[in-house]
Amino acid sequence: MNPLLSFGDYLWMTFAAFLTLATFSFLYKDNPLYKFAEHLVVGVSAGYFVIILYYGSLKTQLVEKLINHEWVYLIPLVLGVLMWTRFNKKLSWVSRYPIAIYIGIATGLAIPLEMQTKVTEQLEAMMVYIQWNDLLAGGFWNYTNSFAALLVIIGTLAALIYFYFSKEHKGWFGGVATVGIWTLMLGFGASFGATVMARISLLINRVQFLDQWRINSVGSVHQEGSGSYTAIYWVVLLGMLGLLVVDLIRTKGKTETDLN
Amino acid sequence: MSNNQTNNNSNLSFLERLMLLDRRWVFLVLALVVVSTYYIPMKVPVPASTEVRSIYDAVEGLKEGDKILLAIDYDPNALAELHPMTYAILEQCFRKKVGVIITSLSQNGPGMAEQAILDIVDSTALPRTYNGVSYPGREIINGVDYCFLGYRAYFELVITGMGQNFRTFYSRDYYDVLLDSIPIMKDVQNYDDIEMVIDISGSNVVDAWIKYAAARYDVKLALGLTGVMMTDYYPYLGSGRIFGLMGGLLGAAEYESLADNPGLAMDGMKVQVWAHITIILFILIANIGYFGTRKKRGL
Amino acid sequence: MKRQIPLALVILFGWLMLALYFIPLEGAQKINENLLDWTAIIGIFALALGIWSLISVNVDKIQYKKRDWPYSIVTLFGLFAMIVFGLKFGGADSMFQGQESYMFRHFFDDILIPIFSTMFSLLAFFIASAAYRAFRARSALATILLVGAIIVMIRFFPFIAEYTRPVADWIINVPNLAAKRAIWMGVGLGIVATGLKVILGIERSYLGRD
Numbered sequence: 150m151n152p153l154l155s156f157g158d159y160l161w162m163t164f165a166a167f168l169t170l171a172t173f174s175f176l177y178k179d180n181p182l183y184k185f186a187e188h189l190v191v192g193v194s195a196g197y198f199v200i201i202l203y204y205g206s207l208k209t210q211l212v213e214k215l216i217n218h219e220w221v222y223l224i225p226l227v228l229g230v231l232m233w234t235r236f237n238k239k240l241s242w243v244s245r246y247p248i249a250i251y252i253g254i255a256t257g258l259a260i261p262l263e264m265q266t267k268v269t270e271q272l273e274a275m276m277v278y279i280q281w282n283d284l285l286a287g288g289f290w291n292y293t294n295s296f297a298a299l300l301v302i303i304g305t306l307a308a309l310i311y312f313y314f315s316k317e318h319k320g321w322f323g324g325v326a327t328v329g330i331w332t333l334m335l336g337f338g339a340s341f342g343a344t345v346m347a348r349i350s351l352l353i354n355r356v357q358f359l360d361q362w363r364i365n366s367v368g369s370v371h372q373e374g375s376g377s378y379t380a381i382y383w384v385v386l387l388g389m390l391g392l393l394v395v396d397l398i399r400t401k402g403k404t405e406t407d408l409n
Numbered sequence: 410m411s412n413n414q415t416n417n418n419s420n421l422s423f424l425e426r427l428m429l430l431d432r433r434w435v436f437l438v439l440a441l442v443v444v445s446t447y448y449i450p451m452k453v454p455v456p457a458s459t460e461v462r463s464i465y466d467a468v469e470g471l472k473e474g475d476k477i478l479l480a481i482d483y484d485p486n487a488l489a490e491l492h493p494m495t496y497a498i499l500e501q502c503f504r505k506k507v508g509v510i511i512t513s514l515s516q517n518g519p520g521m522a523e524q525a526i527l528d529i530v531d532s533t534a535l536p537r538t539y540n541g542v543s544y545p546g547r548e549i550i551n552g553v554d555y556c557f558l559g560y561r562a563y564f565e566l567v568i569t570g571m572g573q574n575f576r577t578f579y580s581r582d583y584y585d586v587l588l589d590s591i592p593i594m595k596d597v598q599n600y601d602d603i604e605m606v607i608d609i610s611g612s613n614v615v616d617a618w619i620k621y622a623a624a625r626y627d628v629k630l631a632l633g634l635t636g637v638m639m640t641d642y643y644p645y646l647g648s649g650r651i652f653g654l655m656g657g658l659l660g661a662a663e664y665e666s667l668a669d670n671p672g673l674a675m676d677g678m679k680v681q682v683w684a685h686i687t688i689i690l691f692i693l694i695a696n697i698g699y700f701g702t703r704k705k706r707g708l
Numbered sequence: 709m710k711r712q713i714p715l716a717l718v719i720l721f722g723w724l725m726l727a728l729y730f731i732p733l734e735g736a737q738k739i740n741e742n743l744l745d746w747t748a749i750i751g752i753f754a755l756a757l758g759i760w761s762l763i764s765v766n767v768d769k770i771q772y773k774k775r776d777w778p779y780s781i782v783t784l785f786g787l788f789a790m791i792v793f794g795l796k797f798g799g800a801d802s803m804f805q806g807q808e809s810y811m812f813r814h815f816f817d818d819i820l821i822p823i824f825s826t827m828f829s830l831l832a833f834f835i836a837s838a839a840y841r842a843f844r845a846r847s848a849l850a851t852i853l854l855v856g857a858i859i860v861m862i863r864f865f866p867f868i869a870e871y872t873r874p875v876a877d878w879i880i881n882v883p884n885l886a887a888k889r890a891i892w893m894g895v896g897l898g899i900v901a902t903g904l905k906v907i908l909g910i911e912r913s914y915l916g917r918d
Binding site for chain 1: 709710711713714715717718719720721722723724725726728729730743744745746747748749750751752753754755756757759762776779780782783784785786787788789790791794795796806807812814815816817818819820821822823824825826827828829830831832833834835839849852853854855856857858859860861863874875876877878879880881882883884885886887888889890891892893894895896897899900903904906907914915916
Binding site for chain 3: 451
């Protein structure tokens with residue numbers, strides 16, 4: 150075991166490794182171990198939120214103010230409590246009052262800034278000086294040249310036209326809409342490519358964690374008895390994969406839909 | 410599927426069998442590739458893109474005593490991609506004696522933020538050399554070198570509120586200390602008193618930072634995002650609303666490599682290569698199967 | 709009472725917030741600050757509703773021995789354990805140190821983090837299986853998507869990155885930017901239109917029926 154780690158911390162880490170493998174077992178099929186982990190995390194995360202919400206928000210923003218006799222904070226308190234009338238069928242309309250205030254404020258806050266960041270500034274960004282005599286400065290793939298700027302303008306307008314359904318996509322209008330959908334598809338392709346990397350990253354992180362657990366179990370590579378921990382690590386990991394292979398061969402010929 | 414079809418499976422051609430493959434074979438292959446290639450030594454060079462470099466340069470250009478706000482707005486599900494960014498930036502700031510004000514507006518975020526802070530406080534205690542510059546080990550003191558403000562509900566309101574006064578929502582920090590008694594927060598009233606905001610986010614909190622901080626109060630903002638989100642935020646880079654963007658594990662690895670501080674992101678990139686090759690092969694095989702059996706399916 | 713007042717409140721506070729955005733006076737900003745603070749407090753009570761419904765659903769399951777009811781005990785155990793460990797009272801030597809207590813931190817670091825991040829890492833397998841099953845070059849449009857995705861996926865590969873990286877960066881910064889800009893503009897206009905409908909009192913679906 151890693152000498153820098155206390156035995157208690159090592160046990161916790163081992164438990165975390167166990168929960169990791171338990172969650173992975175879902176890939177084989179839904180099973181009690183996975184269900185256990187899933188239900189446990191729902192509870193723990195809700196409990197965590199309760200504490201964070203109380204000590205983070207409620208205590209400092211409301212309770213302390215009331216303790217300091219800032220009675221004006223009774224107003225948000227009362228409005229907040231009115232929210233709970235939702236549980237009573239007869240009184241649930243009262244909860245509309247606080248909801249209405251929240252919606253009013255959130256909406257009023259958002260309108261000018263949505264317009265600014267998503268619309269006007271985006272339009273502004275397209276109003277660039279096009280250097281017609283040097284369109285391809287820095288080569289075709291240089292995305293800061295005028296050609297790229299021009300393509301962005303065309304692509305954006307075409308994609309907007311594609312989303313405009315009040316006129317039938319025919320003739321020149323249809324042609325522009327086609328450019329729009331091509332642009333959109335390249336955009337979605339880029340998103341998909343980046344998403345694949347994102348998902349794989351999550352898996353790599355778990356492998357890194359399990360390996361960290363192995364290294365902590367071993368302590369240092371030269372420590373006596375380190376071999377047996379590494380062996381356990383590989384036996385567990387390959388054992389799980391092996392079980393999957395055995396099961397796949399056992400159910401060979403059946404498609405997945407048969408099994409579910 | 411009916412039993413009938415199951416029995417007929419033995420008469421299927423190779424390509425047709427390929428199309429009906431149990432998806433758990435796919436799982437198995439991916440698991441084997443990811444686990445085994447993790448132990449194969451391989452170096453993946455990660456030259457930095459302009460949008461990552463501009464964040465690094467901005468942080469590197471800060472002077473001792475400057476302050477930045479680091480928003481750690483992600484839950485454990487985005488830890489893989491975003492933790493490395495947080496670690497690299499925090500360490501860079503601590504080494505350069507830049508003050509860091511940390512908020513965490515995601516539901517399960519504060520625990521993640523605290524984990525990162527404690528780890529980097531430990532590692533900054535040791536001497537190290539980055540990009541040829543040697544830094545001695547240094548004790549990082551809570552309240553002097555950094556301040557962890559923690560969580561407050563309703564991030565859009567909190568972010569707007571901080572534009573007027575941090576104390577509107579944060580009268581106390583995460584450790585229950587009054588903000589007015591924290592040295593680093595003494596001269597900090599609102600966003601005007603910090604150099605920039607770097608938001609590392611895995612959720613829509615990032616939209617609120619763009620609107621309610623960057624646009625409303627003209628704060629210099631850079632983003633660290635998950636791979637899933639990264640492509641969606643390039644328009645803001647184009648409109649100049651944000652000055653830098655790190656996307657996914659690659660963005661994190663680029664930052665680590667710029668900061669000369671290799672961590673989990675650079676470590677993971679080699680597996681990324683093999684896993685991507687595997688997935689591309691899956692796509693190819695499936696397409697060969699699809700086009701090979703198209704005639705038989707009467708298409 | 710049931711509809712008119714809430715409607716009036718939405719309109720009043722909506723326009724007030726909108727006006728405050730354009731008034732840089734200090735007094736106005738003070739009102740703004742208080743409104744934000746109060747709204748967040750009101751909202752906290754709504755979040756408490758979510759916790760309450762989680763508890764009641766699970767208690768219900770246990771009480772009536774519904775399917776998989778023993779797991780509800782696990783959920784409730786996690787919930788209450790976390791709350792108890794997170795409580796803060798007593799002095800510096802008390803066991804209850806709130807968010808800094810030993811058990812609270814370990815529950816977060818060694819239960820919440822591994823399970824959540826592993827659950828999401830399962831998506832790696834599902835995206836691989838989706839790539840195998842659904843990603844077909846059926847049409848010209850599907851092929852463009854496929855090619856775009858593959859170029860972005862291989863952009864950092866050793867040996868070929870020199871050629872693929874500029875193309876991928878171009879895709880991300882030119883067509884992708886254009887596509888996402890169009891989408892953001894649509895989303896932005898949509899939100900502004902809905903927002904205006906709300907503070908003008910035209911859109912009332914948030915009031916529910918009756």
